[in-house]
Amino acid sequence: MTRRDSTIFALLGLTLVWILLWGTFSWANLLGGLGVAAVVLIAFPLPPVVFGGRLRPVALARFVGWFAYDLVVASVQVAALACRPGPQPHSAIIGVRLRVNTDLNLTLTAEALSLVPGSLILEVDRSLGVLYVHVLDVSDRAQADRFRRDVLALERRIVSAVGSPSEFQLVNRSES
Amino acid sequence: MSALDVVASVCLIAGAAFSLAAGIALTRFPDILSRMHAATKPQVLGLLLVLLGCALRFRNTVDITTLVLIGVFALATAPVAAHMIGRVAYRSGEHRADLLVIDELADHQPR
Numbered sequence: 001m002t003r004r005d006s007t008i009f010a011l012l013g014l015t016l017v018w019i020l021l022w023g024t025f026s027w028a029n030l031l032g033g034l035g036v037a038a039v040v041l042i043a044f045p046l047p048p049v050v051f052g053g054r055l056r057p058v059a060l061a062r063f064v065g066w067f068a069y070d071l072v073v074a075s076v077q078v079a080a081l082a083c084r085p086g087p088q089p090h091s092a093i094i095g096v097r098l099r100v101n102t103d104l105n106l107t108l109t110a111e112a113l114s115l116v117p118g119s120l121i122l123e124v125d126r127s128l129g130v131l132y133v134h135v136l137d138v139s140d141r142a143q144a145d146r147f148r149r150d151v152l153a154l155e156r157r158i159v160s161a162v163g164s165p166s167e168f169q170l171v172n173r174s175e176s
Numbered sequence: 177m178s179a180l181d182v183v184a185s186v187c188l189i190a191g192a193a194f195s196l197a198a199g200i201a202l203t204r205f206p207d208i209l210s211r212m213h214a215a216t217k218p219q220v221l222g223l224l225l226v227l228l229g230c231a232l233r234f235r236n237t238v239d240i241t242t243l244v245l246i247g248v249f250a251l252a253t254a255p256v257a258a259h260m261i262g263r264v265a266y267r268s269g270e271h272r273a274d275l276l277v278i279d280e281l282a283d284h285q286p287r
Binding site: 121136 | 240
């Protein structure tokens with residue numbers, strides 16, 4: 001995706017938000033939205049997002065399904081931990097090096113991670129592609145290692161959904 | 177009361193329960209890093225369930241599109257806010273180091 005493509009993509013996205021805000025589709029809303037989007041993009045230029053991949057609908061659906069499941073599990077976990085009497089939960093900070101070191105992959109993985117079981121991003125090392133994650137309710141090293149594998153599995157689902165063919169091969173090969 | 181209304185009520189009550197749990201977690205968890213977990217997961221799910229419940233009750237596009245936007249922005253911004261607060265808390269030493277089993281970030285020099 002070139003710089004021009006990502007600008008067009010942002011323009012259409014912002015226009016869609018504008019139409020959703022009004023709640024009804026009309027040509028006036030469409031034109032008004034395009035105008036507002038253009039002003040926003042000129043006033044606040046964004047760095048281009050390098051998107052070298054392609055969308056794989058089945059993998060994307062699988063990612064969304066897992067994400068919803070993980071979100072529910074995570075919420076129940078935290079809620080149960082909050083209401084459980086007893087000692088305060090221990091936690092751990094672990095560094096996980098992602099296999100695909102791109103802006104898009106780091107961002108998506110970090111966002112998804114913060115919402116799924118027991119994890120919170122603390123620090124990102126951009127040059128090495130390492131995410132430092134705070135994990136709630138960890139009591140030993142074995143649990144931390146299990147969590148590390150969960151992070152890499154999440155990355156695999158994301159890259160499978162939107163990654164380029166070479167990235168797709170990278171994550172799916174190192175898995176086995 | 178139709179079946180949709182029943183589903184909507186279940187969503188609203190479950191959403192409220194998750195939000196309550198998030199509130200309890202905020203007061204009970206030992207340090208700011210643990211509290212940020214409560215501010216992201218149960219809180220976002222609680223909000224999404226309440227929005228879903230509202231959408232099932234309203235059933236008109238003008239309201240539903242607004243609810244969809246609220247959900248999307250909550251999903252996009254909650255992790256970022258939690259990340260920024262967690263990052264600052266760690267760097268300024270506002271976390272409980274004695275509760276950490278492993279700290280791999282300690283060996284890493286922040287730049």
